[in-house]
Amino acid sequence: FFFPGFQVAPETKAVMKWLRSIPFVLSASLHGGELVVTYPYDYSRHPMEEKMFSPTPDEKVFKMLAKAYADAHPVISDRSELRCGGNFVKRGGIINGAEWYSFTGGMADFNYLHTNCFEVTVEVGCEKFPLEEELFTIWHENKGALLNYMEMVHRGIKGIVSDKFGNPIKNARISVRGIQHDVTTGN
DSSP states (O other): OOOTTOOOOHHHHHHHHHHHHSOOOEEEEEEOSEEEEEESOOSOSSTTOSSOOOOOTTHHHHHHHHHHHHHHSTTTTOOOSSSTTGGGGGGTTEEEHHHHOOOSSOHHHHHHHHSSOEEEEEEEESOSSOOHHHHHHHHHHHHHHHHHHHHGGGSSOOOOOBOTTSOBOTTOEEEETTEEEEEEOOO
């Protein structure tokens, strides 16, 4: 996942350990500087190729998750192209991360490849570093979308994998025909 010699910060290592110890299934990373929701892969399948669509085997699920956020956001869902994020209007306010710009070491890719957690990246506002007085507005623009996104945790298959005696099976692999990405059961 990381290049040889790539230094991982201690706090990043701690988050990676935490993600592997608790069976999270959904997360979002919040950034500033644009109004769009991106989804994995963020790193192009061809490192020399910039802005290359790089879908995961769960492309349909990620698009649904990203759309759940974007459609509930009052500005991202605004059809005006004459605003911050307007260049994503024709895409519904979402884009595959690597198609926008490719980078290595992102948490969304890590989560997908090394945990059961599906993560999108939400660019919550036009300012990369918003002023304190802008935070209240940004919070209110994103609150409903965050809640809508969190409700997506109830979509899909869920349950307990158990043996014939009803005991839960730890680390059982779950495969879905046609999707080349397995998940495993938690503790």
